[in-house]
Amino acid sequence: NAGVTQTPKFQVLKTGQSMTLQCAQDMNHNSMYWYRQDPGMGLRLIYYSASEGTTDKGEVPNGYNVSRLNKREFSLRLESAAPSQTSVYFCASSEADAYEQYFGPGTRLTVT
Amino acid sequence: AQSVTQLDSHVSVSEGTPVLLRCNYSSSYSPSLFWYVQHPNKGLQLLLKYTSAATLVKGINGFEAEFKKSETSFHLTKPSAHMSDAAEYFCVVSDGGSGYSTLTFGKGTMLLVSP
Numbered sequence: 001n002a003g004v005t006q007t008p009k010f011q012v013l014k015t016g017q018s019m020t021l022q023c024a025q026d027m028n029h030n031s032m033y034w035y036r037q038d039p040g041m042g043l044r045l046i047y048y049s050a051s052e053g054t055t056d057k058g059e060v061p062n063g064y065n066v067s068r069l070n071k072r073e074f075s076l077r078l079e080s081a082a083p084s085q086t087s088v089y090f091c092a093s094s095e096a097d098a099y100e101q102y103f104g105p106g107t108r109l110t111v112t
Numbered sequence: 113a114q115s116v117t118q119l120d121s122h123v124s125v126s127e128g129t130p131v132l133l134r135c136n137y138s139s140s141y142s143p144s145l146f147w148y149v150q151h152p153n154k155g156l157q158l159l160l161k162y163t164s165a166a167t168l169v170k171g172i173n174g175f176e177a178e179f180k181k182s183e184t185s186f187h188l189t190k191p192s193a194h195m196s197d198a199a200e201y202f203c204v205v206s207d208g209g210s211g212y213s214t215l216t217f218g219k220g221t222m223l224l225v226s227p
Contacts, residue, residue, distance in 0.1 A: 043202070058214065090156070100158050101215060105155045
């Protein structure tokens with residue numbers, strides 16, 4: 001049982017490049033989330049998907065798009081990367097809202 | 113609206129001494145509360161959760177937390193620190209109000225354990 005997996009683990013981008021972060025869960029969870037973690041800021045919610053076919057903005061959605069491809073997969077896209085998007089990105093899933101969330105290992109992204 | 117304040121950014125203890133990490137929350141509804149731990153360069157792991165059952169919640173690795181509604185607090189404690197407890201700890205609130213609810217994270221408390 002892999003839980004929540006994320007790819008890639010590390011990525012370096014130049015300003016203006018695009019990329020997609022992949023996330024998959026094998027726990028049959030309905031809800032999935034994308035967070036960014038910056039020093040001293042805790043985790044901030046970028047986007048979430050309450051169920052397959054729905055997505056909603058979180059606290060810091062600007063510069064990002066998401067796709068809930070199916071129940072298992074939830075991807076995060078940076079269309080034109082900026083240095084302010086240098087961060088560690090975590091994907092999480094839960095059975096439903098307000099339940100505990102299970103986190104992936106994270107993607108460390110650097111934008112130069 | 114919900115929010116959570118972790119009162120200390122860093123806490124230092126000696127191995128074998130008690131641990132206290134403080135957390136206060138604000139919520140418009142009956143909240144669910146969680147503590148997560150993050151070891152260096154790792155993802156977050158759930159330590160324990162409170163969801164309106166017993167106010168004293170026991171978690172993994174000997175940690176526990178007490179929900180005090182009158183003080184809007186959910187402090188994390190452990191009787192005796194171990195070197196492996198050195199990590200960052202996050203207090204998290206979900207108020208489960210009308211509509212969809214999400215988690216709000218505190219800014220974290222770094223626990224340092226010295227031999």
